[in-house]
Amino acid sequence: MSLVPTIGLEVHCQLATKTKMFCGCPVALDAAPNASVCPVCLGHPGALPVVNERAVALGVRAGLALGCTVHEESIFARKHYFYPDLPKGYQISQFDRPLCTQGSIHVEIDGDRQRFGIHRIHLEEDAGKMRHTDAGSRVDWNRGGTPLIEIVGEPDLHSPEQAGAWLRMLHRVVVQAGVTSGDMQKGHFRCDANVSVARPGAPLGTRVELKNINSFRFVERALHTEIARQKKIIEGGGRVIQATRTWVGEKTVLLRSKEEAADYRYFPDPDIPVLKVRPEERSAQAAQLEAAPLDLHLLDSDGAQLAGFLERYGLREADGAALLCAPDLQACFEQAVSLGGAPVPMANWVRGPVSAVLNATDSTLSQSQLSPAHLVSLESLIDAGQINRGTARTLLQQVMQTGADPAKLVEDQGLAQVGDSNEIGAQVDAVLAAHPDEVARFKSGETKLKGYLLGQVMRAFQGRANPGEVKAQLEARLSGE
Numbered sequence: 188m189s190l191v192p193t194i195g196l197e198v199h200c201q202l203a204t205k206t207k208m209f210c211g212c213p214v215a216l217d218a219a220p221n222a223s224v225c226p227v228c229l230g231h232p233g234a235l236p237v238v239n240e241r242a243v244a245l246g247v248r249a250g251l252a253l254g255c256t257v258h259e260e261s262i263f264a265r266k267h268y269f270y271p272d273l274p275k276g277y278q279i280s281q282f283d284r285p286l287c288t289q290g291s292i293h294v295e296i297d298g299d300r301q302r303f304g305i306h307r308i309h310l311e312e313d314a315g316k317m318r319h320t321d322a323g324s325r326v327d328w329n330r331g332g333t334p335l336i337e338i339v340g341e342p343d344l345h346s347p348e349q350a351g352a353w354l355r356m357l358h359r360v361v362v363q364a365g366v367t368s369g370d371m372q373k374g375h376f377r378c379d380a381n382v383s384v385a386r387p388g389a390p391l392g393t394r395v396e397l398k399n400i401n402s403f404r405f406v407e408r409a410l411h412t413e414i415a416r417q418k419k420i421i422e423g424g425g426r427v428i429q430a431t432r433t434w435v436g437e438k439t440v441l442l443r444s445k446e447e448a449a450d451y452r453y454f455p456d457p458d459i460p461v462l463k464v465r466p467e468e469r470s471a472q473a474a475q476l477e478a479a480p481l482d483l484h485l486l487d488s489d490g491a492q493l494a495g496f497l498e499r500y501g502l503r504e505a506d507g508a509a510l511l512c513a514p515d516l517q518a519c520f521e522q523a524v525s526l527g528g529a530p531v532p533m534a535n536w537v538r539g540p541v542s543a544v545l546n547a548t549d550s551t552l553s554q555s556q557l558s559p560a561h562l563v564s565l566e567s568l569i570d571a572g573q574i575n576r577g578t579a580r581t582l583l584q585q586v587m588q589t590g591a592d593p594a595k596l597v598e599d600q601g602l603a604q605v606g607d608s609n610e611i612g613a614q615v616d617a618v619l620a621a622h623p624d625e626v627a628r629f630k631s632g633e634t635k636l637k638g639y640l641l642g643q644v645m646r647a648f649q650g651r652a653n654p655g656e657v658k659a660q661l662e663a664r665l666s667g668e
C-alpha cells in the first residue's frame with residue numbers, strides 16, 4: 188500500500204509599511220544594530236503598544252485578495268516563549284480570533300486549475316535577529332516589532348510540486364496586491380511546511396514542521412527529502428516523531444520536538460483594544476485590489492518558465508528569478524526591452540536603482556511616474572556620452588517623481604557631461620595645486636588618496652565630468668610629476 192503525503196504551508200509576509208507594528212520605529216533592518224528600537228518594541232515595562240493602521244489595512248487587503256472572510260472584530264493575543272531575540276518574553280500575535288479566515292487560492296498545475304483552502308490570516312510582530320559570530324552571539328532588535336501577516340493554508344496539498352505551485356501563486360497574489368515586497372532573499376516572504384504521510388483513507392500521520400524555507404525550489408526539495416525520510420521510517424515499522432526540523436543542504440535536521448499551542452499560554456493582550464475593521468476601511472482596500480486585478484493565470488510551470496526567461500534575455504539566474512518574483516518589475520523590464528533597451532542594462536536598472544528608490548520611498552512601481560521608455564532613454568543618454576551613470580541615477584529619482592523626460596531634464600538643468608579634455612585637465616591641475624599635502628602623502632605610498640583627489644575633481648564638476656577621462660588625467664599627472 189502506498190503512503191500519501193499531506194502538506195500544509197504557512198507563510199510569514201513582511202507588510203509594506205514604513206513603521207513597526209506597535210510603535211513608530213522605522214522598519215530599518217539594514218540600520219546599525221539596535222538603532223531602530225524604542226521602549227515599546229524592546230518591551231520595557233509600562234510601554235504601551237499602538238496598532239499600526241497601515242499594517243491592518245494591508246492585512247485586510249491580503250484577506251480580500253485571497254477571498255477570506257475579514258472579521259469586523261479580531262483580538263491580539265500574547266504568545267509566550269523564551270528566546271533572546273524576543274525581549275518581552277512573548278510575541279504579540281492573534282490566536283482564536285484572527286483578522287481573516289476561510290479563503291482560497293487557485294493554482295494551475297499542468298493546465299488544470301485547482302482550488303486550495305486558506306485557513307486563516309493573522310497579524311503579528313516579527314522577532315529580532317541573532318547574529319552568531321566568532322566573537323560570540325549578538326542580538327539585533329531592529330527587526331523586532333516589524334509587521335507581519337501569517338497566512339496559514341489548509342493541509343490539502345499532496346505533493347511537493349503542488350506545494351511549490353501553491354507557494355509561487357501566493358507570492359504573486361500578495362506582491363501584486365501591494366501587501367509585501369515579497370523579497371525572499373531579505374526574508375520578507377518566509378515559508379514553513381507541515382508534512383505527514385499516511386495510507387490513503389487512514390487518519391493523518393504525525394506531522395513534522397520544516398522551518399523557514401526561503402526559496403521556492405528549496406521548499407520542493409526539502410519536502411521531497413522529508414517525505415522520503417518519513418516513508419522509510421513507517422515502511423520499516425517505526426514511528427515518526429512530532430518535531431520541528433530545518434532544511435540544511437541536502438537533508439532535514441531536528442531543531443526541537445514540537446510545541447503544542449498550550450505551551451505558548453496564549454491570552455488576549457490586555458494593552459490592546461479589540462481590533463475593529465469598519466466597512467469603509469474594508470471597501471477602501473477592496474478598491475485597491477480592483478486597481479490591480481490579479482491575473483491568476485500568470486503562472487506557468489515555474490522551472491521551465493525561469494529557464495525560458497533566462498534564455499530569452501541572456502540574464503543571470505539571480506536577476507531572472509528576482510524579476511519573475513516581482514510581476515510589476517518584470518513587466519517594466521520586458522516593455523523596456525521591447526522598446527529597444529538591451530536586456531542586461533535594463534535588468535540592472537530595474538533590479539538596482541529603481542528598486543532602491545521604491546524601497547526608500549516605501550512605494551510601488553505603479554505609484555511612481557516611471558515608464559519603461561524612461562529607462563531606455565537614460566541608458567541611451569549614457570551610451571551617447573551625454574551624461575555619466577552617476578548623473579543618470581540622480582535623474583532617475585526626478586523621473587520617478589515627476590515623469591519628466593530624461594533628455595529634457597539634462598537640457599533644462601545643464602547636466603550634460605563635461606568630456607572636454609582641456610577643461611578636465613585644467614580642473615585636475617587646480618585640485619592638485621589646492622591639495623599639496625594629499626599629493627605628497629600619495630607619493631609617499633598612501634595610494635588610497637587617489638580616490639579622494641578624484642572625488643574632489645568630480646565635485647568641482649558637480650558630478651558631471653566623464654569619470655574615465657578624469658581618472659586617466661589624474662593618474663597621468665600623479666605618475667608623471
Ligand code: ZN
Binds near residue numbers: 210332
Ligand atoms: Zn519601537
Ligand code: MN
Binds near residue numbers: 199311337
Ligand atoms: Mn507566526
